[in-house]
Amino acid sequence: MENILEVKNLSKKYQDFELKNINIALPKGMIMGIIGENGAGKSTTIKSILNLIQADKGEIKIFGLDYQKNETKIKEDIGVVLDDSFLSEYLTPNDINKMMKQIYKNWDETLYFKYIEDFHLPKDKISKDYSSGMKMKLKIAVALSHHPKLLILDEPTSGLDPVARNEILDIFQDFIQDESKGILVSSHITSDLEHIADYITFINHGEIVLSKTRDELLENYGIVKCSAEEFQKIASKDYVKYKKNRYEYDVLVENKFEFKKKYDAPIVDKPTIEEIMLIYIKGEK
Amino acid sequence: MNSIKGLIIKDLLQLKSYRKTLIVFILIFIAVSISQESTVEIGNMLVLMMTLGLGMFSIATFNYDEMSKADRYLLTLPLTRKQVVRAKYALVIGSTIVGSLIGIILSSIITFVMSKNVPNLLDLGLMSLGGILGIGLIESIQIPCIYKFGTEKGKIQMFIVTAGIALLAGGLFYMGEKANLPIGNLFESLNQFLPFVLIIAVVVMYGISYRISVGIFSKKEI
Amino acid sequence: MNIIISNSSGTPIYEQIREQIKNKIVSNELKTGELLPSIRVLAKDLRISVITTKNAYEELEKEGYVQTIPGKGTYVANKNIELIREEQLQKIESLMDTAVSIAKISQISKEDLRNMLEILYGEEK
Numbered sequence: 001m002e003n004i005l006e007v008k009n010l011s012k013k014y015q016d017f018e019l020k021n022i023n024i025a026l027p028k029g030m031i032m033g034i035i036g037e038n039g040a041g042k043s044t045t046i047k048s049i050l051n052l053i054q055a056d057k058g059e060i061k062i063f064g065l066d067y068q069k070n071e072t073k074i075k076e077d078i079g080v081v082l083d084d085s086f087l088s089e090y091l092t093p094n095d096i097n098k099m100m101k102q103i104y105k106n107w108d109e110t111l112y113f114k115y116i117e118d119f120h121l122p123k124d125k126i127s128k129d130y131s132s133g134m135k136m137k138l139k140i141a142v143a144l145s146h147h148p149k150l151l152i153l154d155e156p157t158s159g160l161d162p163v164a165r166n167e168i169l170d171i172f173q174d175f176i177q178d179e180s181k182g183i184l185v186s187s188h189i190t191s192d193l194e195h196i197a198d199y200i201t202f203i204n205h206g207e208i209v210l211s212k213t214r215d216e217l218l219e220n221y222g223i224v225k226c227s228a229e230e231f232q233k234i235a236s237k238d239y240v241k242y243k244k245n246r247y248e249y250d251v252l253v254e255n256k257f258e259f260k261k262k263y264d265a266p267i268v269d270k271p272t273i274e275e276i277m278l279i280y281i282k283g284e285k
Numbered sequence: 286m287n288s289i290k291g292l293i294i295k296d297l298l299q300l301k302s303y304r305k306t307l308i309v310f311i312l313i314f315i316a317v318s319i320s321q322e323s324t325v326e327i328g329n330m331l332v333l334m335m336t337l338g339l340g341m342f343s344i345a346t347f348n349y350d351e352m353s354k355a356d357r358y359l360l361t362l363p364l365t366r367k368q369v370v371r372a373k374y375a376l377v378i379g380s381t382i383v384g385s386l387i388g389i390i391l392s393s394i395i396t397f398v399m400s401k402n403v404p405n406l407l408d409l410g411l412m413s414l415g416g417i418l419g420i421g422l423i424e425s426i427q428i429p430c431i432y433k434f435g436t437e438k439g440k441i442q443m444f445i446v447t448a449g450i451a452l453l454a455g456g457l458f459y460m461g462e463k464a465n466l467p468i469g470n471l472f473e474s475l476n477q478f479l480p481f482v483l484i485i486a487v488v489v490m491y492g493i494s495y496r497i498s499v500g501i502f503s504k505k506e507i
Numbered sequence: 508m509n510i511i512i513s514n515s516s517g518t519p520i521y522e523q524i525r526e527q528i529k530n531k532i533v534s535n536e537l538k539t540g541e542l543l544p545s546i547r548v549l550a551k552d553l554r555i556s557v558i559t560t561k562n563a564y565e566e567l568e569k570e571g572y573v574q575t576i577p578g579k580g581t582y583v584a585n586k587n588i589e590l591i592r593e594e595q596l597q598k599i600e601s602l603m604d605t606a607v608s609i610a611k612i613s614q615i616s617k618e619d620l621r622n623m624l625e626i627l628y629g630e631e632k
Contacts, residue, residue, distance in 0.1 A: 029547075029557065050361050052507040072363040080361035085354035088299045095298040102291030103362050126302065152361075173551040198556040214556045219519040270517060 002064070004028045004150055004182035010048055010058030019044050019206045022058070026199070029179035031172065033193030034186040035277060036203035042186040043083070045203065046154050049184075050080065062150065076105055079143035083155035086139050089128035093121055096142060104146035115141035132159040140168060144175065151175065153185040157192050165189075169196050190273040194218070200273060202280065209280055221276055222256025222268040225249070234263065241283035252279040288364050292372035293379075296346040303342070310338055315391065319399070327395055328404060329412050332388035336416040339384025340424055343377045347431050357507045370432070370499050377424055378491060385413035414483040421487050423447065425494035432501045508537070508544075512553055520555055524563035532572050532583055533591055543573060543581045 003025045010022040019041050026032045034042050048055045049062070051071055060067040062074045087096060093116045100107045116123060119137040121130070127138055136159060143151060151172070157165045172183055173196055187193055193200060194214070201211040210217075224239070231242065231249040238259060242251040253259045256268045300307075314334045318327045350356055359369055393404040430442045510527050512520055531537040544552065546560040553560070564581055567573045574584040610620050 031556075047357075047507075052357055052360055054504075054506065072365060075361065075363040078361070080358070082354075082358055082361065085357040087295065087355055087358060088349040088353045090299050090302050090349060091295065095295070095301075098298065099291045099295040102287045102294060103364065105363075169554070170551075173554070176557070177547045177551065179547070195554045196556065198558045213558050215519070215521065215559050215562065219521075270515075 002028050003061075004063060004180075005049070005184060006059075006061040007045075007049060008059040010045070010055050010060065012044060012048060012053065012055050017041070017044070017206060019048070019055075022048075022203075022208055024184075024201060024208075024211070026182050026184055028182055029176065030198040031176055031183040031185065031196055032199040032201060033190075033197030034184065034201045034203060035188065035190050035193060035273065036186075037281065038188060041203045041206040042188075043154055044206075046082075046152060046184070046186060050078075050152065076146070077149045079146065079148035079151045081136075081139045081143050081151075081153045081156045083158060086135075087142075089135075090126050092126050093123045093138065093141075096138075100142065100145070106146045108145050108147060111147075112141060112145035115144060133161060133164040136160055137164070137168070140171065144171070149181050151181075151183045151185070153183065155187055156185060157187055157189055165192060172196060190277060194273050202277060204281060217273065217276065218270065220255050220257070221271050222253050222259060223271045223275060223279070224251040224253055224256075224259065224263075225267040225269060226251065230266065236285070238262065241279050241285050243279050243283040250275075250279060250283075252276060252283065288368050289372045289375060292359070292364070292369065293376050296343070296349075296372070296376050299346055299349050300342065303345070307342065311335070311387075311391075314338065315395070318392070319395065327399070328392035328409050331392040331395070332385055332409055332413045333416045333419075335388030335391065336381055336385040336413060337420050339387070340377060340381035340420045342384075343380035344424065344427060344431075346373075346376065347428075347436050351436050356505075360507055366503050366505075367499055370495065370502050373428065374491065374495050374498070377428065378421075381417055381420055381424065385417055388416075389413055411480060411483075414480060414487070418483050418487050418490075421490055425490045426450070429494055429497040429501055432498050432505070510549075510553065512555065521559045521562040521566065524549075524553075524560065525566050528563070528567060529570075529572055533595065537583050539583050539585050541583045543583065545580055 005024065005026040007022055007024040010019065012019040017039070022041075022045055024032070024045075034045065036042050044053070047053045048058070049060055049067065051067055063077065065074055067074060087099075091099075093113075097109060097112055100112070101109065113123070116138075119134070119141060121134055121138055121141070127135055130138065136156065140156065143153075153172075157168060160168065169192060172185070175181060176183060185193065185197070197214050199211065200214055200217055202209050224234075225248050226234075227248060231251065234251060238253065240252040240254055242249055252271070253268070256270075260268060314331060318330045318334070350359075356369065360366065389406070389409045392409060393406070396402055396404040426446050430440075430446065434442050508531065510524060512523055514520075516523070518526075528537065528543070537543075543549075543564070546557055546564055549560045550557040564573060564575065568575055568581075568584075571584055573581050575581045606620065609615075610617075
């Protein structure tokens, strides 16, 4: 399968933070979710991919092209939503249309206004007076209206109520109906990604701790709940990390089926992505 | 070219909410100018104020951009960093020139209405060139400072740089006087070429400023 | 077509889809030659990953229940009815075998077992 986005050994060092050896491969037709705590490196990774910050080392290819040599060509075909940055709030959807018509070769006015209408956004009101959900929908409408092939979305569901989140997840799944497209989406709301993401990449302290298909993660990983004595019997190679709670141990295992075969496991729960994330961050080995 | 047009459209539409303020501002200028005694002063005043006003007005778009961190978003569009800077300079220089043209037109009308004299367009033109030079100097220092330090901190840096240049120029002038160099004569003899000297000075100034801004913005981590 | 996914059940989601589609084929709710929703449409409708639906379809294809024609879609395969029946009978036999052995251990009579079957079969219908 051809990759629509490829990141190899991306590194970037700051005074107080370092992004180490990030590798990402997003096949066409797929949605990849990047999860991690705030400050874990999700935004830095996305900013590097968009060439907003200069990586210290690494190779990035989008649509099979070098991201720096073909920057504007690539950006014609990318739709971007950034959490904390957009056009001025003193512009109306109409104004934005006038501007974007000049900027994107493929800007589709009809499609844009269809989104604006579907999202119930007032065309001639400046977005300053919009609710946070409406502002996000405006960003998404703009990101989708030039027929992009790749969507790069930084926290696109933050600040949205459950109904709006649901609508937006629907739009992303509609978008991916075309197998030649792809979505890279970061979120700290893991339940959003749990449903729609095909691949989950988990970044912690600037490093990728795991990157797997959603199914591998949710169907194979397990959380063993056991007592201290039972925990002593588990060989260290058979679990990923454990977290000691007041009454029991939560032990994260990579393959719950093999674990069950090997140990007379008492309780093995199906984990949520959030639980996996928590044990990774808070747990010990 | 279209991309730059798009960016300028964005900035102009952004300022739309300022339209009323702008009209009030022009009316006040006219009122202040009319209160002056001689029509020559009215003309000069208006030209300078309009040039300064519109120039500064366009600089305000930097504040809008900063508020919504627009630079970061703009660079996710198919735009180069150079284009983003170039569009800003086009906007600022354009509004400064338009401002001085409006000033010339307004003051001509007022002169004509008040004194029935035909305005001296050459004088007004020279005045506006001088105005553009002065205001252009401020802008040329201000824009790179904004790119480097942001609009808030940029203001302080700008005053430091402007004060520095003023002191330097004053110092040189003073030293020249002391050393009995014929500086006064130099200005005298330049007088007949004044329009050309001013035009060249304005172009060089903006050119250097643009280069510096592109240099800063290209390396900026957004 | 109804497919009901439970996130809390221990069964993997692709397994749930596979089971349910299989049941619909066996019960003839899905008829031979019928076009199934594409993996992408199904993923969207069920709000799950494409990889999950793809897995389910691949499994079904391996077992011969469906057939994928590249560029066209996935169809209910022309499956040997006898074979399906055979499979189902085998399944029933093994379950009944369990039932009988439990009955024998607990000394439950053949009569009681038959009555139970009678009631269950009647109710199920």
